[in-house]
Amino acid sequence: MTTVPTVDAADSEVGRLRTVMLHRPGPELKRLTPRNNDKLLFDGIPWVGRAQDEHDAFAGTLRDHGVEVLYLADLLAQTLAGEAARHDCVEAALADPRHGDTLRGVLRSHLGGLHPDDLAQVLMAGLAHDELRSGRGLAFELMDRHDFVIDPLPNLLFTRDSSVRIGDHVAVTSLAMAARRRETSLTSAIYRHHPRFAGGKTVYGPELENLEGGDVLLLAPGVVAVGTGERTTPAGVERLARNVLGAGLAHTVLAVPIAQDRATMHLDTVLTMVDEDAIVMYPNVADELTAVALRWSGDDLVIDGEPAPFVEVAAAAMGIDALRIVETGLDPVTAEREQWDDGNNTLAIGPRLAVAYERNTETNARLEDAGVEVLRIPGSELGSGRGGPRCMSCPIRRDSLAAPTAG
Numbered sequence: 001m002t003t004v005p006t007v008d009a010a011d012s013e014v015g016r017l018r019t020v021m022l023h024r025p026g027p028e029l030k031r032l033t034p035r036n037n038d039k040l041l042f043d044g045i046p047w048v049g050r051a052q053d054e055h056d057a058f059a060g061t062l063r064d065h066g067v068e069v070l071y072l073a074d075l076l077a078q079t080l081a082g083e084a085a086r087h088d089c090v091e092a093a094l095a096d097p098r099h100g101d102t103l104r105g106v107l108r109s110h111l112g113g114l115h116p117d118d119l120a121q122v123l124m125a126g127l128a129h130d131e132l133r134s135g136r137g138l139a140f141e142l143m144d145r146h147d148f149v150i151d152p153l154p155n156l157l158f159t160r161d162s163s164v165r166i167g168d169h170v171a172v173t174s175l176a177m178a179a180r181r182r183e184t185s186l187t188s189a190i191y192r193h194h195p196r197f198a199g200g201k202t203v204y205g206p207e208l209e210n211l212e213g214g215d216v217l218l219l220a221p222g223v224v225a226v227g228t229g230e231r232t233t234p235a236g237v238e239r240l241a242r243n244v245l246g247a248g249l250a251h252t253v254l255a256v257p258i259a260q261d262r263a264t265m266h267l268d269t270v271l272t273m274v275d276e277d278a279i280v281m282y283p284n285v286a287d288e289l290t291a292v293a294l295r296w297s298g299d300d301l302v303i304d305g306e307p308a309p310f311v312e313v314a315a316a317a318m319g320i321d322a323l324r325i326v327e328t329g330l331d332p333v334t335a336e337r338e339q340w341d342d343g344n345n346t347l348a349i350g351p352r353l354a355v356a357y358e359r360n361t362e363t364n365a366r367l368e369d370a371g372v373e374v375l376r377i378p379g380s381e382l383g384s385g386r387g388g389p390r391c392m393s394c395p396i397r398r399d400s401l402a403a404p405t406a407g
Contacts, residue, residue: 008200008397009168011221013273015398017349021163022059022393023072023156025051025382027125031152040154040179044384051381055157058355058377058389065349065375070396072159073120075190080116085193089123092185093150102137107149110134123186126152155180158387159394160268161231162187164213166224167249170197171204171240173211176231181206203243211236214266214391217273220318221401222251225291225310227267229258238294238301245296252317254291256310268390272346274354274372276401278324280363282344286311286325293317326370328363345388349375355389 008019029048037045059069079085090111094104110132111119127150129135129143143149155161162183164171172188175181184206191197204211215227224244226237234255241253256267270289271281291313293304305313311323328344346354346367356364358376367374377389 007168008165008170008197009400010165010218010395010398011167012218012276012398012401014276014348014351015401016351017062017065017067017347017395017398019068019070019397020062020393020395021070021072021075021159022055023159024055024059025154025157026073027121028152028154028156031126031128031148032154035146040152042154042384046381046384048381051384054378054380054382055392058382058392061355061375061377062349062393065353067349068397070196072156072186072190073124075194075196076123076186077117077120079190079194080119082193085189086116086119088192089119089185089189092182093123096150098139098143099149100137100139103135103140103149106132106134106136106140122150123182124153124156126150151179151182153180153183153186156183156186157382158214158391160391161213161266163191163394164216165395165397166203166216166218166244169201169203169247169249171211171213171216171243172202172206173204173213174206174208174236175212176210176233203247203249204240209233209236209239211240212266213394214268214387216240217267217271219254219273219314220276223254223314223317224250224252225254225256225267225314227256227258229267230265232266241294242301245294245301251295252304253294254310254313254317255294256289256291257307258285258289266391268345270344272344272348272354272390274326274346274348274367274370275324275352277318277320277322278326278352278370278372280326280328280344280346280354280367283327286327324370326363326366326372328360328366345390347389347393357383357388 032042032045062069126148129145129147129149132149162173170191172184210233212231215232217225219225228234228237237255244250270285271279274280289310290307291310292307295304315323346356348354352372354372355375357379364374
């Protein structure tokens with residue numbers, strides 16, 4: 001018999017997924033051009049209509065397996081009906097140092113008059129220079145006509161990065177790249193002010209050191225792994241560990257250094273959980289990936305031991321003999337191709353049940369050989385921002401692995 005939690009909580013990557021937050025790609029993706037896609041962290045210009053179809057297939061797959069899907073855009077519009085949330089989100093958008101006082105005043109008046117639905121769209125999709133008819137001031141006049149007065153947020157698609165559930169607390173993260181930092185003003189408002197989440201407990205905030213959700217993996221109840229590389233700093237790992245361990249949300253946090261490369265921007269680009277004791281992992285890093293255990297002693301954070309191979313440190317913290325490893329691809333070239341195409345970035349919706357991009361044929365075959373049922377989804381356009389099913393999903397509620405899980 002499955003025990004379904006009565007509060008929003010998650011203690012693993014593979015407990016049966018009950019509720020998830022997604023963001024269906026929208027007008028913000030239509031703002032991408034060859035001039036700005038690099039700045040906005042996309043490797044190409046996606047076909048937006050196809051990306052939406054692919055995302056709908058992803059959401060449909062989740063619903064078909066009993067997952068409640070919440071959409072960030074809907075939550076945001078509902079949240080912005082409240083004055084406190086509206087103020088917070090507008091002021092975050094006006095913190096851009098490019099604006100100057102005159103333009104900032106014009107924008108404050110413009111945004112203040114918008115309906116919550118329209119305000120939500122502007123905060124997500126941005127506001128182009130030519131769309132602000134009332135614009136004035138030196139900063140406005142000297143802007144290029146193709147500039148954005150408020151930048152779009154195309155990476156909202158990757159809801160995993162801006163918040164992560166750890167136990168019954170939420171960590172609203174601190175995003176490293178300038179193109180993404182305003183995302184957390186929206187997720188913060190949702191968690192603080194939306195009736196679905198208001199009053200919930202937090203364990204991290206965007207004002208703290210850089211930390212991104214793609215680097216945070218709940219390996220098992222009480223065990224959290226945090227990558228540190230391109231997006232999450234060692235100071236961010238330490239801060240999260242101090243907060244999580246001090247609050248009793250885990251007994252061990254593993255700090256996992258990863259290469260500071262685009263292809264390995266987050267820990268979940270090189271490994272994800274597919275069963276209680278199994279991971280899918282990029283073989284090119286398997287032998288060199290290390291971890292160091294952080295624990296709470298008395299009233300302070302301590303480093304427990306020297307850095308050692310990740311799979312060994314993780315297994316010891318999880319209380320198992322060994323982690324089973326399913327490698328990406330069958331040969332070095334295929335492994336590199338499928339890792340780049342998010343072959344490692346699977347979303348487990350239950351033990352041995354994972355969503356993956358259909359294009360990673362060899363990795364998916366290896367997963368099935370290892371006893372993992374693979375739910376294949378299209379992702380030719382969704383992947384242009386370098387993210388797979390895990391990146392595109394923020395679990396809100398999972399069954400606890402401490403309780404029996406549904407098949």
